[in-house]
Amino acid sequence: MVAIRIGKLYGIGVGPGDxxxxxxxxxRLLQSAPVVAYQSANDRDSIARSIVxxxxxxxxxxxxxxxxxxLDPEAANQLYSDAIRPIVAHLAAxxxxxxLCCGDPLFYGSFMYLFxxxxxxxxxxxxxxxxxxMAAAAAIGTPLCYQNDIFSILSATLPTERLKAQLINADAVxxxxxxxxxxxxxxxxxxxxxxxxxxxxERATAIDQKIIPIESVNPHDVPxxxxxxxxxxxxx
Amino acid sequence: MVAIRIGKLYGIGVGPGDxxxxxxxxxRLLQSAPVVAYQSANDRDSIARSIVxxxxxxxxxxxxxxxxxxLDPEAANQLYSDAIRPIVAHLAAxxxxxxLCCGDPLFYGSFMYLFxxxxxxxxxxxxxxxxxxMAAAAAIGTPLCYQNDIFSILSATLPTERLKAQLINADAVxxxxxxxxxxxxxxxxxxxxxxxxxxxxERATAIDQKIIPIESVNPHDVPxxxxxxxxxxxxx
Numbered sequence: 311m312v313a314i315r316i317g318k319l320y321g322i323g324v325g326p327g328d329x330x331x332x333x334x335x336x337x338r339l340l341q342s343a344p345v346v347a348y349q350s351a352n353d354r355d356s357i358a359r360s361i362v363x364x365x366x367x368x369x370x371x372x373x374x375x376x377x378x379x380x381l382d383p384e385a386a387n388q389l390y391s392d393a394i395r396p397i398v399a400h401l402a403a404x405x406x407x408x409x410l411c412c413g414d415p416l417f418y419g420s421f422m423y424l425f426x427x428x429x430x431x432x433x434x435x436x437x438x439x440x441x442x443x444m445a446a447a448a449a450i451g452t453p454l455c456y457q458n459d460i461f462s463i464l465s466a467t468l469p470t471e472r473l474k475a476q477l478i479n480a481d482a483v484x485x486x487x488x489x490x491x492x493x494x495x496x497x498x499x500x501x502x503x504x505x506x507x508x509x510x511x512e513r514a515t516a517i518d519q520k521i522i523p524i525e526s527v528n529p530h531d532v533p534x535x536x537x538x539x540x541x542x543x544x545x546x
Numbered sequence: 547m548v549a550i551r552i553g554k555l556y557g558i559g560v561g562p563g564d565x566x567x568x569x570x571x572x573x574r575l576l577q578s579a580p581v582v583a584y585q586s587a588n589d590r591d592s593i594a595r596s597i598v599x600x601x602x603x604x605x606x607x608x609x610x611x612x613x614x615x616x617l618d619p620e621a622a623n624q625l626y627s628d629a630i631r632p633i634v635a636h637l638a639a640x641x642x643x644x645x646l647c648c649g650d651p652l653f654y655g656s657f658m659y660l661f662x663x664x665x666x667x668x669x670x671x672x673x674x675x676x677x678x679x680m681a682a683a684a685a686i687g688t689p690l691c692y693q694n695d696i697f698s699i700l701s702a703t704l705p706t707e708r709l710k711a712q713l714i715n716a717d718a719v720x721x722x723x724x725x726x727x728x729x730x731x732x733x734x735x736x737x738x739x740x741x742x743x744x745x746x747x748e749r750a751t752a753i754d755q756k757i758i759p760i761e762s763v764n765p766h767d768v769p770x771x772x773x774x775x776x777x778x779x780x781x782x
Binding site: 323325330416417425475 | 559561562564565566567568569570571573574650651652653654658661662665670672673674675676677679680681683684687688689690691692693694695696697698699700701703704711712715716723751
């Protein structure tokens with residue numbers, strides 16, 4: 311009888327954009343993995359892959375997957391299962407697979423679609439990464455939250471009244487998923503007299519990072535990897 | 547005339563506990579800095595220093611500083627200024643200083659006491675780090691927040707009614723600064739029917755990490771580096 315070794319699944323955070331913000335552990339696992347997988351829409355390059363490009367060894371199998379949008383949950387489930395089939399095949403054949411995740415794998419990341427489908431079938435290890443709110447604060451050079459502050463991550467897609475209530479109740483916030491919701495958020499910040507505290511940044515720590523005064527942002531040109539921070543005012 | 551070079555101040559996140567969770571950038575700066583500074587109470591070892599101990603070169607100047615507690619803000623200000631005087635002296639003498647920060651420097655860290663006093667006088671660069679909520683989720687193996695979730699960091703020191711309101715309004719939370727407030731938080735989670743979702747962890751990713759079922763935690767033995775996560779229930 312021959313024992314068949316099943317591959318191990320790694321979800322590794324590659325950080326916010328600067329390739330030097332990979333952890334030593336992510337770097338080690340990336341370089342030793344036979345298979346490297348990442349998400350990418352068909353017509354675009356993978357951002358996660360571009361972050362680690364300097365470190366790829368050149369003799370690794372690369373797997374590109376994509377989670378198409380589907381409004382019907384059942385259809386989505388089928389599409390997602392199809393999308394990760396090549397990863398399952400590598401794991402079943404005994405090859406470890408490193409899945410690259412922008413920022414941190416378990417923090418608003420698409421890795422969770424894999425995790426919920428595979429972690430009960432294959433040994434899985436998560437390597438946490440530097441997430442974008444911390445990267446944004448570092449790049450802007452502003453302390454984010456202190457002491458007993460309440461810090462919240464809000465999605466710009468939330469309804470106006472929900473966003474307002476959360477902004478009033480927190481001491482510091484990061485607002486993500488801005489894109490076509492940017493102007494709504496800017497208006498809300500204005501209504502709450504928070505505009506002077508708010509900082510806008512695109513692609514924090516990446517080579518094409520931009521910090522733009524919030525009043526100068528073109529609401530029709532807000533990329534997915536953008537964020538507004540409202541840092542704490544707690545004094546000490 | 548001789549131009550005098552002034553040293554540069556680096557605040558580097560050393561991550562949550564596992565030395566391999568330093569970023570490549572933090573590792574490079576740490577090894578090249580002539581002066582390494584860290585906070586430590588007089589009678590205890592520095593946790594940040596212990597995380598990077600494997601990487602210290604052995605011929606670096608080490609500066610240990612401590613921010614004593616003071617109830618009077620003016621007295622505190624004087625004590626903090628005194629505490630960082632050795633760092634100022636190194637910077638003024640042209641030596642770069644790397645300040646070690648557990649987790650991320652700008653996320654509930656004591657680095658902010660230095661930042662607010664020194665960043666206007668010396669060139670300052672922040673290197674973001676892996677923060678403890680992401681490390682805790684990775685260690686426990688639970689997705690934390692997805693899609694349009696509201697994620698909040700709450701301090702266990704907050705009043706009961708404030709904690710309850712925040713727990714009701716968020717989709718996922720991390721509760722920090724538990725220590726002597728643990729039992730209060732456990733009661734609140736019970737009142738809100740959240741105990742079955744809550745996960746307790748001490749020193750996530752460190753060599754002495756402990757994951758304990760929340761009902762089994764001894765409330766008299768809760769360390770500072772502990773956390774409760776209530777992960778999102780969003781389905782996808």
